[in-house]
Amino acid sequence: MAYEFGDRHDLVVIGGGPGGYEAALTGAQLGANVTLIERNGVGGSAVLTDVVPSKALIAVAEAATQAANAQRLGVEILAPGTDEVITPDYRIDLGTVNRRLLELARQQSLDMAATLEKQGVRIVEGTGRLLNHHAVAADLGNGEVAEFHADTTVVSVGAHPRKLPSAMPDGERILTWTQLYHLEQLPEHLIVVGSGVTGAEFASAFRHLGSEVTLISSRDRVLPGQDEDAARVIEEVFLREGMHVLSKSRAESVVREGDEVVVTLSDGTTVVGSHCLMAVGSIPNTAGLGLEGARVQTTANGHIKVNRVARTSVPEIYAAGDCTDFFPLASVANMQGRTAVYHALGDAAQPIKLRNVASNIFTSPEIASVGWTQSQIEEGLAQGVIYKYPLEENPRAKMQNITDGFVKLFARTQSGTVIGGVVVAPKASELIFPLALAVEQRLTVDQVANAFAVYPSLTGAITDAARALHMLKG
Numbered sequence: 001m002a003y004e005f006g007d008r009h010d011l012v013v014i015g016g017g018p019g020g021y022e023a024a025l026t027g028a029q030l031g032a033n034v035t036l037i038e039r040n041g042v043g044g045s046a047v048l049t050d051v052v053p054s055k056a057l058i059a060v061a062e063a064a065t066q067a068a069n070a071q072r073l074g075v076e077i078l079a080p081g082t083d084e085v086i087t088p089d090y091r092i093d094l095g096t097v098n099r100r101l102l103e104l105a106r107q108q109s110l111d112m113a114a115t116l117e118k119q120g121v122r123i124v125e126g127t128g129r130l131l132n133h134h135a136v137a138a139d140l141g142n143g144e145v146a147e148f149h150a151d152t153t154v155v156s157v158g159a160h161p162r163k164l165p166s167a168m169p170d171g172e173r174i175l176t177w178t179q180l181y182h183l184e185q186l187p188e189h190l191i192v193v194g195s196g197v198t199g200a201e202f203a204s205a206f207r208h209l210g211s212e213v214t215l216i217s218s219r220d221r222v223l224p225g226q227d228e229d230a231a232r233v234i235e236e237v238f239l240r241e242g243m244h245v246l247s248k249s250r251a252e253s254v255v256r257e258g259d260e261v262v263v264t265l266s267d268g269t270t271v272v273g274s275h276c277l278m279a280v281g282s283i284p285n286t287a288g289l290g291l292e293g294a295r296v297q298t299t300a301n302g303h304i305k306v307n308r309v310a311r312t313s314v315p316e317i318y319a320a321g322d323c324t325d326f327f328p329l330a331s332v333a334n335m336q337g338r339t340a341v342y343h344a345l346g347d348a349a350q351p352i353k354l355r356n357v358a359s360n361i362f363t364s365p366e367i368a369s370v371g372w373t374q375s376q377i378e379e380g381l382a383q384g385v386i387y388k389y390p391l392e393e394n395p396r397a398k399m400q401n402i403t404d405g406f407v408k409l410f411a412r413t414q415s416g417t418v419i420g421g422v423v424v425a426p427k428a429s430e431l432i433f434p435l436a437l438a439v440e441q442r443l444t445v446d447q448v449a450n451a452f453a454v455y456p457s458l459t460g461a462i463t464d465a466a467r468a469l470h471m472l473k474g
């Protein structure tokens, strides 16, 4: 039957992570006929191996350190039935912890699949690939292939851990982050190769869980590309907590020798541990997708090029998430998936402003940021002034014995409009939202300062920083 413009729109989504899930849900809500092809589980790597289990593991690490924090505030812990003050020891049963994390992830994946099905989305278990700009195939296993007509296709296939040929993971002692959740026992000595966000988060978590940790950083400091003051705070905390941080050290090879792993650095020195986590970046899952045949353009690294409404070089094909050349965050994947479908189906699509994306690094303390960065301001890419307010001056922080961290605010010279900020604090992920709102809504430092912050509260540090920038408008 000939297709008539205005017929029910066939939307096919390949990949059910944050990008694909949101695209499918939005499509169903807008009345499209939606098919989602997913090969592993709805929720994607974000739910099954990346965000959900890692943040749940970090919650365990935080719980493990609470007794020590309480002691610093003067809480005495007594041996049962005595007045003897003891320093409590703790042990992590990693097998039990991991089973809980995987179950949490599995359940969330099932809940998300159920939500999609309730909205009328057809979920196809299989591996999707583009046939052309109006047709998608799903390999269902056993040689079976299903084909779908697509008025619009959204490709949201994510990425997988990068592996170095000289440091191949064996799933037992040399691991990618997706393999950590099968460990039964806490690594005695975990060597983390790569000090980007993934490496820093796991190094912090495993140190708090009780492992000896060595972090191998190829740059001169951890968290390259992040706010320098923030990275300095984290590195100081890591060192204070007994982590070994090797900077300007590139891992050339990682090999297993019995129950040990040996990491050889580029200067020839070796580091020996019980386990090694490879956190050296990700590769987009775009090989074999039929992109070239469909004339979808990619970058040299295989990321799909998209514009601000997530459209690719082919107007009927959109792409969202880690397989694109945008910022690899679950929140961005979500926004791209939604925006793509709004745009394709003729609803009001807001082009995505990457500058306004709030992000957080779940180390301890956390680092949250939004907007322009200090280095961009210093390079003259944005006109702004910078104010840094140390948390140790904040009354609530003093009460809670928080000594590390700060709130940093960036405001446009003259107008005083908030253009960015960084928060380094426990739960910085919760504190960044007022700054994200200020950046999105172009609030001035005076408007932020005039809002009431609860006294005493850590958000008071945000209004105090905004107040300190008041003179800008003068």
Ligand SMILES: Cc1cc2nc3c(=O)[nH]c(=O)nc-3n(C[C@H](O)[C@H](O)[C@H](O)COP(=O)(O)OP(=O)(O)OC[C@H]3O[C@@H](n4cnc5c(N)ncnc54)[C@H](O)[C@@H]3O)c2cc1C
Residues within 6 Å of the ligand: 014, 015, 016, 017, 018, 019, 020, 037, 038, 039, 040, 041, 042, 043, 044, 045, 046, 047, 049, 050, 051, 054, 055, 126, 127, 128, 129, 156, 157, 158, 159, 177, 198, 285, 289, 320, 321, 322, 323, 328, 329, 330, 331, 332, 333, 362
């Ligand atoms: C350790 C770690 C922690 C992270 N923590 C955070 C965090 O705290 N906050 C945050 O915002 N971001 C975080 N991220 C980033 C986040 O995980 C990604 O940005 C997010 O998963 C991207 O979503 P996506 O939909 O693009 O891809 P994914 O979540 O990877 O989903 C893609 C899906 O596509 C499927 N697929 C692939 N190819 C095909 C095919 N051909 N056919 C059918 N299905 C296919 C896969 O099975 C997968 O289910 C973290 C990343 C890592 C590695």
Ligand SMILES: NC(=O)c1ccc[n+]([C@@H]2O[C@H](COP(=O)([O-])OP(=O)(O)OC[C@H]3O[C@@H](n4cnc5c(N)ncnc54)[C@H](O)[C@@H]3O)[C@@H](O)[C@H]2O)c1
Residues within 6 Å of the ligand: 193, 194, 195, 196, 197, 198, 199, 201, 216, 217, 218, 219, 224, 249, 250, 251, 252, 279, 280, 281, 282, 327, 328, 329, 359, 360, 361, 362
């Ligand atoms: N909390 C979060 O939101 C969160 C958490 C994890 C990841 N992510 C997302 O994933 C993205 C990627 O982060 P990532 O840390 O996985 O990858 P990355 O590419 O940012 O970092 C990998 C690091 O490994 C280093 N490296 C590579 N080879 C090495 C070697 N042989 N020896 C030593 N170091 C080596 C690189 O120089 C780099 O600094 C982030 O930008 C972020 O968007 C987000």
